[in-house]
Amino acid sequence: VHLSGQIQVTLVLPEIPPIDAAARDAARARLDQLTKPRDSLGRLESLAERLAGIQGRSLPRIDRRLIVVAAADHGVTAQSVSAYPAEVTTQMVRNFLDGGAAVCVLARQFGAELRVIDAGVRERIEDPRIVDLRMGPGTADFSAAPAMTAATATRAVQAGIDFAGEIDADAVVCGEMGIGNSTAAAAVAAALLGLRAADVVGPGTGVDLEGMARKRRVVDAALALHRPDASDAVDVLAKVGGFEIAVLSGVVIGCAAARRVVLVDGLISTAAALVASRLSPASPDYMIAGHLSTEPGQPHILRDLGLTPVLDLELRLGEGTGAALALPSLDAACRLLSEMATFDEAAVSRRQGDAAAGIE
Amino acid sequence: VHLSGQIQVTLVLPEIPPIDAAARDAARARLDQLTKPRDSLGRLESLAERLAGIQGRSLPRIDRRLIVVAAADHGVTAQSVSAYPAEVTTQMVRNFLDGGAAVCVLARQFGAELRVIDAGVRERIEDPRIVDLRMGPGTADFSAAPAMTAATATRAVQAGIDFAGEIDADAVVCGEMGIGNSTAAAAVAAALLGLRAADVVGPGTGVDLEGMARKRRVVDAALALHRPDASDAVDVLAKVGGFEIAVLSGVVIGCAAARRVVLVDGLISTAAALVASRLSPASPDYMIAGHLSTEPGQPHILRDLGLTPVLDLELRLGEGTGAALALPSLDAACRLLSEMATFDEAAVSRRQGDAAAGIE
Numbered sequence: 001v002h003l004s005g006q007i008q009v010t011l012v013l014p015e016i017p018p019i020d021a022a023a024r025d026a027a028r029a030r031l032d033q034l035t036k037p038r039d040s041l042g043r044l045e046s047l048a049e050r051l052a053g054i055q056g057r058s059l060p061r062i063d064r065r066l067i068v069v070a071a072a073d074h075g076v077t078a079q080s081v082s083a084y085p086a087e088v089t090t091q092m093v094r095n096f097l098d099g100g101a102a103v104c105v106l107a108r109q110f111g112a113e114l115r116v117i118d119a120g121v122r123e124r125i126e127d128p129r130i131v132d133l134r135m136g137p138g139t140a141d142f143s144a145a146p147a148m149t150a151a152t153a154t155r156a157v158q159a160g161i162d163f164a165g166e167i168d169a170d171a172v173v174c175g176e177m178g179i180g181n182s183t184a185a186a187a188v189a190a191a192l193l194g195l196r197a198a199d200v201v202g203p204g205t206g207v208d209l210e211g212m213a214r215k216r217r218v219v220d221a222a223l224a225l226h227r228p229d230a231s232d233a234v235d236v237l238a239k240v241g242g243f244e245i246a247v248l249s250g251v252v253i254g255c256a257a258a259r260r261v262v263l264v265d266g267l268i269s270t271a272a273a274l275v276a277s278r279l280s281p282a283s284p285d286y287m288i289a290g291h292l293s294t295e296p297g298q299p300h301i302l303r304d305l306g307l308t309p310v311l312d313l314e315l316r317l318g319e320g321t322g323a324a325l326a327l328p329s330l331d332a333a334c335r336l337l338s339e340m341a342t343f344d345e346a347a348v349s350r351r352q353g354d355a356a357a358g359i360e
Numbered sequence: 361v362h363l364s365g366q367i368q369v370t371l372v373l374p375e376i377p378p379i380d381a382a383a384r385d386a387a388r389a390r391l392d393q394l395t396k397p398r399d400s401l402g403r404l405e406s407l408a409e410r411l412a413g414i415q416g417r418s419l420p421r422i423d424r425r426l427i428v429v430a431a432a433d434h435g436v437t438a439q440s441v442s443a444y445p446a447e448v449t450t451q452m453v454r455n456f457l458d459g460g461a462a463v464c465v466l467a468r469q470f471g472a473e474l475r476v477i478d479a480g481v482r483e484r485i486e487d488p489r490i491v492d493l494r495m496g497p498g499t500a501d502f503s504a505a506p507a508m509t510a511a512t513a514t515r516a517v518q519a520g521i522d523f524a525g526e527i528d529a530d531a532v533v534c535g536e537m538g539i540g541n542s543t544a545a546a547a548v549a550a551a552l553l554g555l556r557a558a559d560v561v562g563p564g565t566g567v568d569l570e571g572m573a574r575k576r577r578v579v580d581a582a583l584a585l586h587r588p589d590a591s592d593a594v595d596v597l598a599k600v601g602g603f604e605i606a607v608l609s610g611v612v613i614g615c616a617a618a619r620r621v622v623l624v625d626g627l628i629s630t631a632a633a634l635v636a637s638r639l640s641p642a643s644p645d646y647m648i649a650g651h652l653s654t655e656p657g658q659p660h661i662l663r664d665l666g667l668t669p670v671l672d673l674e675l676r677l678g679e680g681t682g683a684a685l686a687l688p689s690l691d692a693a694c695r696l697l698s699e700m701a702t703f704d705e706a707a708v709s710r711r712q713g714d715a716a717a718g719i720e
Contacts, residue, residue: 035455036462037443037565041681042654042674083397083711091708095395100701102396109688109695205397206711294402312672313689314402321401328469328688329673335469341460348451351443351566 009154011234014161014257016282024053027060033342037351043310047288047333054261054286055170059338062261062330065112066169067103067320068251069096070160072119072243073138074180075147076222081183081215083206086138089179090123096177096319097129103175103319110327112173117163119156120243121178133159135243139184142222146239147184153237153246157279160250164258171261171330173290174251174269175320176244179205182295185271187219187240189297191228192274193304196220200297202267203316233278241275248272253279256286261330263323266293266316270301277305288330290323291315369514371594374521374617376642384413387420393702397711403670407648407693414621414646415530419698422621422690425472426529427463427680428611429456430520432479432603433498434540435507436582441543441575443566446498449539450483456537456679457489463535463679470687472533477523479516480603481538493519495603499544502582506599507544513597513606517639520610524618531621531690533650534611534629535680536604539565542655545631547579547600549657551588552634553664556580560657562627562676593638601635608632613639616646621690623648623683624667626676627655634661648690650683651675 027049032038039045051060071093077086095101096116099108107114118125120135135156139147148156164172178184182204189200197219203212219240226239237246249272255262256276264273264287276283289307292299294316302309310326343350387409392398399405411420431453437446455461456476459468467474478485480495495516499507508516524532538544542564549560557579563572579600586599597606609632615622616636624633624647636643649667652659654676662669670686703710 034462035452035460036677040566040675040677041462042676044673044675085709085712088709091706092395095701095706095708098701098706100395100699100706102394102401102696102700105695105699106692108699109692206400310673311689313404313670315400315404316402317396317400325689325692329671329685332466332469332685335465336462339460339465339468340462341455341458346451346455346458346460348455349445349448352445 009151011154011158013253013280016256016280017259019053019285020056021053023056023058024049026058027052027337030058030337034340035343035346035348041336044329044333044336047330048337051261051330051334054259056259061334062170064169065110065171065327066167067107067112067114067173067175067324068117069103069175069177069319070117070119070244070247071121071177073122074178074184074242075139075141076143076183076218077180078141079143079218081218082179082204084179086122086179089121089177090125092177093121093125097127101319102317102321103324106321106324110324112324117247119247131163133163133247139242142240143218146226147241148238150234150238153234153241156243156246157250160247161254164251164254169260171263172255173263173320173323174248174272175265176248176268176318178242178244181242181244181268183215183218184240184242185245185268186297187222188236188245188271189274189301190219191223191236191240192230192233192278193300194230195300200300202295202297233275237275245272245275249275252276253283256280256283262287263290263326265290265320265323266318267295267298268318270298273305274301290326293322369511371514371518373613373640376616376640377619379413379645380416381413383416383418384409386418387412387697390418390697394700395703395706395708401696404689404693404696407690408697411621411690411694414619416619421694422530424529425470425531425687426527427467427472427474427533427535427684428477429463429535429537429679430477430479430604430607431481431537433482434538434544434602435499435501436503436543436578437540438501439503439578441578442539442564444539446482446539449481449537450485452537453481453485457487461679462677462681463684466681466684470684472684477607479607491523493523493607499602502600503578506586507601508598510594510598513594513601516603516606517610520607521614524611524614529620531623532615533623533680533683534608534632535625536608536628536678538602538604541602541604541628543575543578544600544602545605545628546657547582548596548605548631549634549661550579551583551596551600552590552593552638553660554590555660560660562655562657593635597635605632609635612636613643616640616643621648622646623650623686625650625680625683626653626678627658628678630658630661633665637665650686653682
């Protein structure tokens with residue numbers, strides 16, 4: 001329960017079911033029957049097991065895949081924390097709709113649907129394809145005032161949860177766009193993990209060393225000013241977060257509740273997943289980290305979430321690109337599990353010793 | 361020129377054209393116009409550049425993809441260096457033809473043709489789908505005698521070159537199968553890189569620590585017995601190599617000569633690429649390392665070849681699986697380069713400073 005002026009907004013968190021251990025164990029048992037040395041498919045084997053547990057079926061598959069890009073603007077851009085002007089958020093939303101952004105190309109390549117959420121960009125774009133979850137025309141500059149009220153942060157998370165409850169997808173890629181949002185995400189991560197700005201602030205869209213120093217000062221000063229409560233993720237979101245981060249954290253929770261695979265992307269997306277994990281501690285069971293970002297804050301969050309990234313292609317673009325690129329590996333894990341022949345089916349001899357010892 | 365009894369066999373190496381620097385630079389220039397922070401697509405950008413240079417076109421694309429699996433048997437299996445009996449090589453060749461092996465699943469997933477080469481399995485399989493490049497019913501046990509004659513090694517490399525000259529593909533995945541071949545590949549790598557067995561011998565299909573120690577002793581003893589000439593890759597192949605390793609090294613050379621992208625897989629495939637690099641020093645320009653294997657020898661070879669692997673999924677299966685899994689990343693690099701909108705096309709503002717300075 002959070003109080004904001006006269007308005008009291010209560011976050012209604014859905015129940016997150018436990019992982020299906022029987023399905024996971026059945027997948028593991030089948031992996032050991034397939035015509036390959038045991039564990040030789042490495043991380044694809046653990047991915048196949050996890051997907052089975054998430055979906056509750058021993059032969060998981062990812063048929064319907066959805067990439068969500070939540071966009072919002074950030075008042076903190078007034079502090080010159082980005083290499084790009086704030087108008088680029090709106091311009092890129094148009095680019096997402098027109099199919100010209102990187103994530104659009106990957107959505108086509110991997111047969112994914114792309115949904116763009118306006119969580120609060122400065123300039124409203126009238127387009128029926130945009131999911132309207134606007135919380136306002138960008139956050140306040142959190143170097144001076146809280147980014148948003150606790151009530152707004154709560155409504156944003158709830159909007160993400162509700163959105164995730166209405167979609168139809170086996171796997172959801174959590175992407176974002178928002179000039180200034182690597183500063184907000186770094187502040188959220190620092191607050192929740194008890195780190196300093198120096199640990200989590202990176203170049204974002206590509207600021208120089210002077211810009212990085214400025215970002216660090218802004219983050220450390222905001223944390224000193226607002227003193228967000230590390231045990232209250234909504235308080236952290238309200239004081240130094242962003243609308244798209246709040247909405248995405250809700251999307252993560254809603255997807256976990258519906259047993260959907262949640263693919264986490266770079267720093268901002270992973271910060272949203274961290275918020276989700278603090279609100280719904282079972283949600284990381286449904287998360288897969290698509291890639292390791294070059295942003296220094298992301299590995300700290302992944303470690304806290306207990307996630308090992310699938311790819312390391314040195315991306316730092318966001319939009320969901322790094323998470324989308326992991327989809328073929330997930331598909332491969334599913335297909336290898338279901339389509340490979342077993343030792344018996346292919347009449348291939350087992351390990352020396354195993355056959356004699358009756359190990360199957 | 362190598363002498364073997366009365367027979368003199370001369371290796372005819374094709375000319376390998378230089379990388380097309382103009383196409384590579386055009387790709388680079390376009391990457392910097394696309395609607396993303398500069399370099400934010402990380403390794404996908406350098407892959408796009410490399411593919412452009414390899415194919416000699418500023419917008420590369422990989423339409424036709426071929427996975428080659430070269431299979432052969434190894435006399436050194438008499439020394440108990442593998443967790444599986446030697447009959448598994450032949451059994452797995454049947455599994456490749458029946459579509460039940462891991463690489464078959466990936467070939468279907470990625471729309472690749474699969475060709476199986478019999479480079480010399482113990483038991484000949486009569487099947488018109490098999491490419492017959494048999495050099496004999498497996499190598500000799502190199503713990504006692506050279507694996508093959510220099511003439512046979514030369515003929516095997518030549519057969520691979522000729523095969524590669526006749527195929528039709530933009531990218532070729534170099535896979536292999538052969539019980540005992542991680543021992544041969546480790547010996548080849550140790551000989552050519554001046555390393556000891558302890559640096560390059562791993563568990564292969566999964567021998568235990570005792571088996572690993574046995575493998576190391578076999579490799580060190582064979583190198584001491586035969587003293588292969590590190591400056592003569594054919595001599596190394598003859599003394600401690602394998603038929604599939606020799607044939608694959610020829611495939612690599614032939615692909616490079618035809619400007620095909622060569623995707624290198626795990627320890628054995630990478631050892632074949634190392635042989636290719638010593639015979640045709642320009643061939644690494646056409647190689648892409650698909651993945652980092654957990655076999656300890658492979659990173660040593662990648663370093664020598666100057667290659668950075670695309671994926672690290674902790675695979676150690678061979679068959680071309682790790683290289684095949686990199687195909688979607690290569691496709692993504694090509695598609696992002698050609699399909700993303702430029703800043704001008706999408707009317708997206710450039711970096712602050714860049715626009716004012718007229719940097720495009």
